[in-house]
Amino acid sequence: MLTTGEKPGVGTYKCANCGTIVGLDDPDDTLSPCPSCDNTEFEEVCYLCENEASVSGEFGRDVSFVRCETCGKYYLGEPSMWVKHYREEAPREKRTMLSAYTRERFERGENPPEFGDSNALKEIITKYENKTLDEKLENLIWYIRKKSSQFGDSVSWDARKDYPITYSLSPEGFTKIRDLAMEKDLLDWPARGAGLKLKEEGWKLGTELMKRE
Numbered sequence: 706m707l708t709t710g711e712k713p714g715v716g717t718y719k720c721a722n723c724g725t726i727v728g729l730d731d732p733d734d735t736l737s738p739c740p741s742c743d744n745t746e747f748e749e750v751c752y753l754c755e756n757e758a759s760v761s762g763e764f765g766r767d768v769s770f771v772r773c774e775t776c777g778k779y780y781l782g783e784p785s786m787w788v789k790h791y792r793e794e795a796p797r798e799k800r801t802m803l804s805a806y807t808r809e810r811f812e813r814g815e816n817p818p819e820f821g822d823s824n825a826l827k828e829i830i831t832k833y834e835n836k837t838l839d840e841k842l843e844n845l846i847w848y849i850r851k852k853s854s855q856f857g858d859s860v861s862w863d864a865r866k867d868y869p870i871t872y873s874l875s876p877e878g879f880t881k882i883r884d885l886a887m888e889k890d891l892l893d894w895p896a897r898g899a900g901l902k903l904k905e906e907g908w909k910l911g912t913e914l915m916k917r918e
């Protein structure tokens with residue numbers, strides 16, 4: 706936990722009491738009390754999803770390396786510019802599409818992307834905004850299949866962290882896709898708090914999707 710008066714460096718910080726996000730764009734900036742509730746404790750959060758994350762710098766480079774349970778891993782070039790401009794220019798829905806992109810790469814075992822050029826960011830955002838319902842559904846099935854070692858396995862999940870897997874804007878988006886997969890008889894969710902299990906059709910589809918990689 707970070708406290709008012711510290712100089713935690715360039716980054717985005719969330720008030721531990723009310724969740725207000727503050728951005729520091731200069732390494733010498735001091736953390737002030739929360740502008741909304743005057744609380745003095747903060748935690749560092751992911752630039753993309755604003756959940757708690759581990760953020761570190763790289764020696765000699767103006768870049769942040771972020772490890773986030775929601776987004777996976779990524780590099781962010783010129784984080785001070787991101788805090789100054791990009792956060793405001795790109796509303797949360799847009800940034801969430803970058804979470805979907807990084808999480809997908811992470812799950813596929815690809816290298817963490819490095820975000821910089823805003824045209825490249827726009828391209829990614831547009832691609833993920835245009836994902837169809839079928840693509841969202843298929844990605845969830847693919848993910849559950851990948852996490853299962855055999856038919857009947859139960860895969861733990863947390864909509865608050867896993868929503869980027871369904872290219873959704875929020876945890877509610879994830880539960881919507883989960884419910885759709887259940888309606889289509891692809892997926893089973895035996896009880897509240899339980900893991901997700903592929904049904905026979907879901908297993909077949911998931912296996913097919915894994916071959917397409």
Ligand SMILES: [Zn+2]
Nearest residue numbers: 720723739742
């Ligand atoms: Zn606050």
Ligand SMILES: [Zn+2]
Nearest residue numbers: 751754773776
């Ligand atoms: Zn994140």
